[in-house]
Amino acid sequence: MDQTFEKRKKVIYDFICDDFYIPMKVKEIATVLQVSKEQRRDLQEVLDALVEEGKITLSKRGKYSKGQTKRITGTFQANIRGFGFVMVEGEDEDIFIPGENVNGAFQGDEVECIITGAPGGKRKEGKIVRIVSHQVKKIVGLYEKSKSFGFVRPDNQRYLKDIYIPAGKEMGAMDGHKVVVELTSYGQEHAKPEGKIVEIIGHVNDPGADILSIVKDYDLPTEFPEKVLNQAVRVGKDVSEADCAGRLDLRDWQMVTIDGEDAKDLDDAVSLTMKDENYQLGVHIADVTNYVQEKSALDREALKRGTSVYLADRVIPMLPHVLSNGICSLNAGEDRLALSCIMTVSPKGEVIDHQIAETVIRVDKRMSYTGVSKVLAEEPEALEEDKDFVPMIQKMQELSTILRERRGKRGSIDFDFPETKIELDEKGKPINIKPYERNSATKIIEDFMLLANETVAEEYFWREVPFLYRTHEVPDEEKIKKLSTFINNFGYHIHVHDEVKPKEIQKLLSQVEGTPEEALISRLTLRSMCQAKYTTENTGHFGLAAKYYTHFTSPIRRYPDLQIHRIIKENLRGRLNENRIEHYDKILPEVAKQCSDRERLAEETEREVVKMKKAEYMRMHIGEEYEGVISGVTKWGIYVELPNTVEGLVHVVDLRDDHYNFIEQTYEMVGEHTGKTYKLGEKVRVRVSDADKLLRTINFELA
Template identity: 80%
Template sequence: MDQTFEKRKKVILDFISDDMYVPMKIKEIAIVLQIPREQRDDLKEVLDVLVEEGKISLSKRGKYSKGQAVRLKGVFQANARGFGFVTPEDGAEDVFIPEENISGAFQGDQVEYIITAAPSGRRREGKIVRILSHSVVHIVGLYEKSKNFGFVRPDNQRYLKDIYIPAGKEKGAMNGHKVVVELTSYGGENMKPEGTVVEIIGHINDPGTDILSVVMDAGIPTEFSEKVLNQAVRVSKEVSEADRAGRKDLRDWLMVTIDGEDAKDLDDAVSLQTIDGNYVLGVHIADVTNYVQENSALDREAFERGTSVYLADRVIPMLPHKLSNGICSLNAGEDRLALSCIMTFDQAGEMIDHEIAETVIHVDKRMSYNGVAKILEDNTEETGTDQEIVSMLLSMKKLSDILRERRGRRGSIDFDFPETKVILDENGKPVDIRPYERNDATKIIEDFMLMANETVAEEYYWRELPFIYRTHEVPDEDKIRKLSTFINNFGYHIHVRNEVRPKEIQKLLDKVDGTPEEALISRLTLRSMKQARYTTENTGHFGLAAKYYTHFTSPIRRYPDLQIHRIIKENLRGRLNEDRISHYEEILSRVAAQCSDRERRAEEAEREVVKMKKAEYMRSHIGEEYDGVISGVTKWGVYVELANTVEGLVHVADMRDDHYEFAEQTYELVGEHSGKTYKLGQTVRVRVADADKLQRTVNFEIVS
């Protein structure tokens, strides 16, 4: 192999193109051609070039074949640093696309690509060879005017180029306006995309414009049509005698709602009685389907939205407020229609009976999580709450503990990350960021809702009727093995037999509880899991270690819950004939896919708003010092998390006291001269160096 590179290419190409050649891995090619071990890197370089030129192909298994490289399809995801990834349509791991191989692709494009390299143990690399279609039509960004034209700087950093706006296409936008642009051209390698301003959101400094920009960039609708609003008014009638007919009357049952202080859409109430030594738990869910008829304007709009979206300064509801905060909300002191799951447990928490029924209820008291937690903590009557309710809450705590303990025994995984609570002033400026911790009251509601969801799912699975389940698949073996290799550095181990069991994951979380590496290992473990989704097949819920699971308890804010309520009610009324069963079999796959997609869209918008407000908050604290804990260590620096949940990066370039190298085995940064180390879980004092609201990043520097 001491010929020139081009001659080596010809030798290899002739060999692979021979009619007798069969697909081989690089090691096999080297053996057949008698290439010494020390020259195999040269062989790999030649093969990579031939693949990139499309003269040979490389399979997923690392085998080289004659003929054109196989063209694969996927969706392109750009990165702000210039490179990108393609998510293959077959669900395989993302393929890295170097900047020089993007070929003018735009964020979200459906593309054809070829594999150019498949390094052992690393992500495959590829090249985009054809753009099939564009999925992005509208982009949100900041308008800036030049003399004879304008341009828009996209908010989303994945859009790598500014959008050119020809004169007359700006719709009156001025410098500083946040706008929505409709693309008329996607540009190319050396040409900017072009577009027309179709909506002015507001000035960048106007209260709420920033959050509304995130919402509109995600494509989330914020207004209801007049037709939908009018329909909501027409159906929002008080509960009548005709509505109550044929329903189980539970208005004399003691029941409460327990929600956040600022909640307005109260879709679940709970009751608990002790009868013959058994617990009789009632989970009563607003009967939204009574007001949202299938295929009505309200229903079509709810299907399109899929879910309510909860942001720092607003809720974008799935249903108009006239319904979600009105007749569908289980307001205390008013008759309401419900779908109830009534479950009887013995003292050990074993369910011995259950009933699912259409009911009419009357909530006695609206309660808050913090108020209930205080009652449970103080066990006192001095809270202004009736003693009968206090007694019921104390019994609820006992049952909740029993159910939680049983769930833990079967292996349910409990990722107890503190959520972030963002406090805004009247102008939408963040004035405080703090962790929103779970308390005993939130755990009670969580345990009872989980139990109702499992009970409904199991009953309808065995009825063999069309249904929507909430499923969570077993993690990929490769991801778990990578996690196992990582945690071995800290002395932990996961038993992976034929497949990992949820109990093994929970054992790991129990072991790291309270340790310096807890946050990192918990996050990496969570990232090793698959994403839960809605499906028509019941494949179980790995994270909950549940054989049967659905979403039944939130029809005001989640469309899948609303959909299965219809099926349940038709079954209770004996109306699920062959035609209706066929109808549901036909539509439910589409409903499940739509709801999964809309859930992801909402979650991403919610995350982006929190990250943006964290950066904005820290922007007003530049120069201030905080104690934090190192939550991540990488070759480019350490991530430090503050007590208020804000996480920021200390870049190695800003660690000026020494030159630091990343020790991969121990996940430490080590000073070359001083030997000083920064490791996971270490407490450090940091100063806020910078914060970028647009990029949603925070930068710290370590205080010596």
Template identity: 75%
Template sequence: MDQTFEKRKKVLYDFICDDFYIPMKIKEIAIVLQIPKEQRGELKEVLDALDAEGKIYVSKKGKYAKGQAKRLTGTFQANARGFGFVLQEGEDEDVFISEDNIGGAFQGDEVEFIITKSPDGKRKEGKIVRILSHGTTKIVGLYEKCKNFGFVRPDNQRVLKDIYIPEGKEKGAMTGHKVVVELMSYGGQDMKPEGKVIEIIGHINDPGTDIMSIVKGYDLPVEFPERVMNQAERVGKEVSEADMAGRMDLRDWQMVTIDGEDAKDLDDAVSLTLEDGSYKLGVHIADVTNYVQEKSALDREALKRGTSVYLADRVIPMLPHVLSNGICSLNAGEDRLALSCIMTINQKGEVIDHVIAETVIKVDERMSYTSVAEILKEQADDKLPQTESEKYSTLVPMFMKMAELSGILREKRRKRGSIDFDFPETKMVLDENGRPIDIKPYDRNAATKMIEDFMLMANETVAEEYYWRELPFLYRTHEQPDEEKIKKLSLFINNFGYHIHVGNSEVKPKEVQKLLGKVEGTPQEALISRLALRSMKQAKYTPENTGHFGLAAKYYTHFTSPIRRYPDLQIHRIIKENLRGRMNEDRIGHYESILPGVAAQASDRERKAEEAERETVKLKKVEYMQDRIGDVFEGVISGITKWGAYVELENTIEGLVHVTNMRDDHYDYREDQYELIGEHTRNVYKLGQKVMVRVLGADRLQRTIDFEFCGDDQEYDG
């Protein structure tokens, strides 16, 4: 007992919290900890202090025991390596659950748990004490038949056990079929979960089965109910004179849509003029609410879906195509109903006036990002053939003004600290059977960025107006990063000589922006950018405006995509009711009651859609590399871990060179430097290093790609 008082408390508390501890009296504790008789008074003093803090308690028999830990609830997320985490609603930091403390919990279960460790600056640890309800009722996986039973290997790596399928419950499934299984029991310590096949998706080698397995795995609704389709057919009529009555008529304004070549649902058009030295920017959004009435079958289905889902080989739309590609799509040359945000912007990029109005518009031309970017390039260099410029000569002056304004708006955002995580997205070219024939980085060209700038400006303008109107509204919010995560990021980047200023326990967006600027073009860029992104919180929808950290914006909403996002559709209703003078106390009360639920549903469906989209991209990348086993590529080391080096190719495909496949030496992992160093050769693999790799394997079930390093003299198949 020669430690300080606080240290003694910690030693005793750790001892009492030990799982093997049996409640003891002071004398028994003193004997076990070899504390002399004369120091037992001090021992009691420390124990009394712990008792006063509620950490331990004394039984009627004078025995000291661990205090009753507070029971918390959350959702269990399993990890393929056996451990897991519990996510609590409203908490950003999850709680680690070791394999021994899972207590039979299954992926997605609602559980009751206690905190067992809460170390300073580190993730809390816990133990599951009760399963409240099962969150997973269906599993998608690969069926394999045995003699008189079968089993299903789950696609979801978080489901840790195969599912046992008794004889007669396989619904005719054969080995190699992808199936949907309904769970009948969740198994136990030495028992597999048990289920029955309720749907056969198709054979693993059949075209489309792989993507449909992901669709089913994320429970994404594919077909629209008949009543929804019937309603869509009824309301999707051409715009009439009655529809246009009372609206601002903008059909004589010069305006265009600018989208990808393959886009079919065109929900935003733009116009721009220069008046008295200021830009008059119009962002005109399809008035979907005119066709999707609140509480209708269409509306209920749209809320259920929450968002359109863009997979590698298909789109699962939020609204039926008869609306999304028809009357709600701003097709060139056709009268369309819109909700327009018309902003007057000065040369500093400040909105000095704006109008939000119900309008009727007629788009002049359906433009593509590629075509507009080409026009801007031709205008910057008169030596180039002016092919696109001549084709769209009447629109060229407007595009040039748009490019000017885009630059002003982008610079204004940069100055206030807006963060641009410019990770290369993947563009895939598939054949008629859904097989990938080309994978390359998606080009964010000048036209893409221009439209981004205009949509951001409209979203901010609408959000600010409705914030000050103090009406119920849905905002797109992005909270301050968690203090602990920023501290960890700061410690990590110090290893590479970078610094991020954290003042008053919070970081400013500009500091993150500065960091990304400093690492740009360095070997550490990919890793530090990813770690910075992971230290951010997830953006979500909320009825309260708390600002958008990533954009360094005080006010932000989603106004510009009501065909594919429910929150945009929801705020259009609020805006229109306000414009029409109908926002009375009853309607305010109505929206205040429904918006928290709408925000939660939209945020949840968005996360599911993003996960499904990521999984389809991973799957197609694996399929692409399956045809290239043995080929050699050039890549860059994008991550270093104790189990190997991740290498990213120019086409955005990433694979792992596992340490077991580094056969020239035994490699040690230097955590502080993020390097792998050969024990004998002293060969070093580090972040950002250009390397040649050969494709060893590509696993469709695990969705992983394995590489091995090879010498510079290898033939490069690029």
């Protein structure tokens, strides 16, 4: 055993891999190889190294065998407390990596790991054995200058170390600047990562610098290339008579757009007339493909972005404003090119006939959700102002109610979580936070768009041509079983046969409505669902209980809609020949993946901005008291949600009147001596004790 370490490893490895070898413990190996007591530590180190590299395996009984431990490749997600998780594509459960097994992995790295155990049958534990590649190239953070060098403190707390910036690599950044740093070294266990500053976002106190920092952290594009902008200006010409040739002329149809007051990209208009007892519903969508040609600079940029991103102080559009707010926006009184889905709907809400056509339209009036709600509430002023549209609006509500009831009967699930509206002042400071109200007008548009999406998806499914669908898989059986076990504690039950049906989930949500546990069970049910995505195969939409579903109605802000508009138009014009079908078969799988990935990124960015602005807002209200509802109970404390959608944590150490224990079965905190309980749905009064904008956390204490 006096060779070099690598040679010793080879000797031991060859010995264990010998055909005559049987699994042995370290003592037995030492005896066979005649290793002295003094050298056994060396032998143990060699064996440990071979196991770590996955070349040999160690059984629970301490026996070493030949055969490679299965290596799993995934993405490393670091935690601020030093441990992390490896996320494996296609797997629902992450692998927990203890701090001592991180092995120098950096947030976002593609890594190989081996499973080291699953304590008590719980989450799998593993060890990182190789870093395949570093995925994160740039990091956003706050620059701090020293005499001859500087540091960048990352905004994202998953980057556990500051980044060292050598002299001359700071690009003129000063103390307090938010910057983008390009990594030149990822550091070691006892050495910081190193980098150079490539962009100065602005001073930490500059208006909008905080949101822009998140945008840069998620690597979202903020500017359009000059070539794309020039092309948008060139194609964005007014509609001419030549443009209208061969299109169905609907300019004399009464139609309106219904959107939020501050919306600028109006990509859908609606019309409704009666045809005997049936409704003739028109959903008219901006014909964006007329201006964004396939493979053009505009098209390539739109696919790269995948979607528009809506943040508290800005929109990062998929298409330049000259198009999205201009010729592609269905502005009232102006001729616009559209792709229309005109449906004849029975009094039972069934589409008994439909037509999809290239059209030219002229919207009569731009209406808002608030204005339409006032008409439906029969407010005299609104009835007078919109008197020409009142009969149509009232019929729209009638049809909307029919459609919603029909969807409900088939099992469509409605997770009615309130979205957050954040109002900012001119300096970007949050001055108000409140829930977005869904009213009768928003429901009308939602119901009509869903119907158009289903109608288009069904037609193109039966045409058997390449297409993009919006699909939502049946939930994983294990997740539903866990949910079923949990809700049994509250007296609820889900019938699961071969697979769960949407109607079972819908029934559960209606049973918990208005109960203290509604928020928690709704959230846990949502987490049990798969994520919706774009696919080339139509596998149905579980959440909507729909056999056929696509995204047809928003081509200004979603690339999948733009993509299927092209296919529809080629089909309408008789150009969907074998070559084009082959072309779409080839490109659509990658388009579906890109659009699904970009959607996830946009959602995450939007969520982080909301969390940050909520923390900033509550930071200005420290010491103030609010009435709230217990929305979650965990072993580390109770979560309380305020009426304005802000949620904060009352940490268990701040429950000072007793020692509290978490009862997992019933999600309660119970006082050891007093027997006092804190339950879901219980109203409590809280005081804001802390709020951290950088960590995006809010802490309460009971008042």
